[in-house]
Amino acid sequence: MSINHENIVPFKMVTPEQKMALRQREKTVPLTEWSDEDLMLIFGEGNEEAFGELVRRYERSIFNYMFRMVHNWHIAEELTQEVFMAIVSSAERYQPTAKFSTYLYTIASNIVSKEWTKQNRKPRFFSLSQWWHSSDNSNDDHEWNPVEHHADPHLDVWRDTKCTEISEAINKALKKIPERQREAFVLRRFLELPYEEIANILDVPLGTAKTRVLRAERALRPYLEHFREYLNEQ
Structure with a gap:
């Protein structure tokens, strides 16, 4: 499953000037005060601490979602890691066309669907x-x-x-x-x-x-x- 950009109200695409402004902001504003979308953008520019902040915000909720869908602690941990690996892989291409949480849970939903197919079973x-x-x-x-x-x-x-x-x-x-x-x-x-x-x-x-x-x-x-x-x- 992929995000259907036609069905959501898009944010403005990020321009080079906006990215430069974000780099300047990194020097003065703590990452804990940044929006999810801006954190993802500066992570895509190489700021690994921004990724750490996103993990801090969402790791527990993503794990809980996975555990409730597969009812297996170890599989839920593996799927949670897979979600954040997908975030890493897509960071450089990321554009805030939707809320970051929507983007994240869409990836999680897709991964759960693949897990169900792979196991060829109904989830517990x-x-x-x-x-x-x-x-x-x-x-x-x-x-x-x-x-x-x-x-x-x-x-x-x-x-x-x-x-x-x-x-x-x-x-x-x-x-x-x-x-x-x-x-x-x-x-x-x-x-x-x-x-x-x-x-x-x-x-x-x-x-x-x-x-x-x-x-x-x-x-x-x-x-x-x-x-x-x-x-x-x-």
Whole structure:
């Protein structure tokens, strides 16, 4: 998958004069205060510290995305490294025609798709600690609200056991959802990306991105009816 520049509002292409201004700015402004796009530009000009700052900003989120898609720690690490290697390879050709995060997650999405093809298997999926009951209003942007996915160290034994049961139920349900719906779901509900950005990453119309998330949410509901009473208490 590649970024479809025709479907996004482009930034201005960088001129030689703008690149010169960026070089001057390097001398006075800490890299922590630079935008992602400008960091990528000066990395392309040879500033390796700029790449380090981008890695610092995005390494964890890219790893989390990969782990949730393949559910294997070592494979997720390898795929995360592959994403940043792709960034290195493309640095000299980079132009800020979209938000850097869109550019980055498009690369990540493409790499995940290749991994699924290479393994010739359905991906295993992330675990959730619990699931909140949601309203029946299909137009509500917050129709499905997964709780924080990391383990809560203060959960008592009963609650922890119940969370594990719910996680297993969701994992089984997710395996029945088409890959395109799963990916849109993860980008929206776990990475919390706006629908516009998800549409750009997946190279689909905005309405299609919203529909994929909604269909994934609806498909999960029947599998969690058994836990309705518990979830309504949370």
